[in-house]
Amino acid sequence: MPRAGLSPDAVVDAALEILDARGSDGLTLKAIADATGVAAPSLYKHVRGLPELRRLLAIRIINEMADQMGSVVMGRAGNDALEAYLTEYRRLASQYPHRHALTERASYDDPTFAAAAERLVNVAYAVVRGFGLEGEDLVHAVRSVRAAVTGFVSLEQGLGYRAPTDTDASFAYLSRVLAAGLRPSPTPSTA
Amino acid sequence: MPRAGLSPDAVVDAALEILDARGSDGLTLKAIADATGVAAPSLYKHVRGLPELRRLLAIRIINEMADQMGSVVMGRAGNDALEAYLTEYRRLASQYPHRHALTERASYDDPTFAAAAERLVNVAYAVVRGFGLEGEDLVHAVRSVRAAVTGFVSLEQGLGYRAPTDTDASFAYLSRVLAAGLRPSPTPSTA
DNA sequence: TCGCCTCGGCTAATCAAATTAGCTTTTCAG
């Protein structure tokens, strides 16, 4: 029997496909084993177990997001960049809803994960910095923007928005609120 | 052998305690059975299965949230109400992080669930309406506020905020951005 | 009060998935 030629990365590849196709509940070692043409226990040669695999998967997803978000934002500034950031974030989340779900509540201690998360967050910093914010306000603004967009996506994917009102319009509204809020002068900073 | 005197409600009671204490992963029928002094299969006399139980639990949690949020907001208006709404939402989520997590991605078709969700959303409507918004803008604004606050809470609970910057201050910042954004006149509505 | 029927609980059994143990066979460095 020839070897399957697996590797931690290959396992994560397969896991990602299964996550996209069957969701978080469908992401089982059994399913991954079948998909890679290997017996379930063999996966342990590449990955410590399911929790570890989920962690690796989250890292992969976040890194890919960072790449994608970074490339979309690049070459833009100010409102244009913010708009692109928000839109692309939402687009990604709706294209890969299960990735977003897996990622959303991820909270790992591990440094590799932290590094990936930092890359992603840095895109937001780049965008928000373009609004002339600095210091603490910059941090607050980044957190606010990320909170708003991730929250919107979660609600949109969950049951969130039942009213017949157009969701795109709501997103545009939120974008305007954020854009307006990020102007350094009037609103924030002074309570 | 005396009866345990269970009921669907009692099962949900026990489930809620276990959820709070051990988190979503710890929420197993086995654990609930032990906690209620009954054998696991007996639970099926009250609940269709784990998925059903989770649904009932989500309904319970959302209804309780609606009660609590409603009572906190009552008697307040405008910025004061918004502030109270946001603060209480965040407080609840941090007091019961696992409830928030269970609830966040809940998406059930069932009408009872929809009713509970509507009660909760209505609190937000009450708050936002105080800013003089109507029609579509009202819906957009409610969605924006809910997105922002749930997103903030999720990020805060996940790994979200690693920077040393004070999280309370960030939340206050977000609150200001929202309050400013809800003024009907300038910002939104016209793109 | 008595007898019956339903309901709530139980035990036994099945199934699925994770995980562990221990064996075998590639593979590839030397």
Added chain:
DNA sequence: CTGAAAAGCTAATTTGATTAGCCGAGGCGA
């Protein structure tokens, strides 16, 4: 060419969900 580590495998265990089918408790009408 050889030996050890790596990568698979099968067998076995564990845990939890769920199903099947049995049985007593107890409330209620006659």
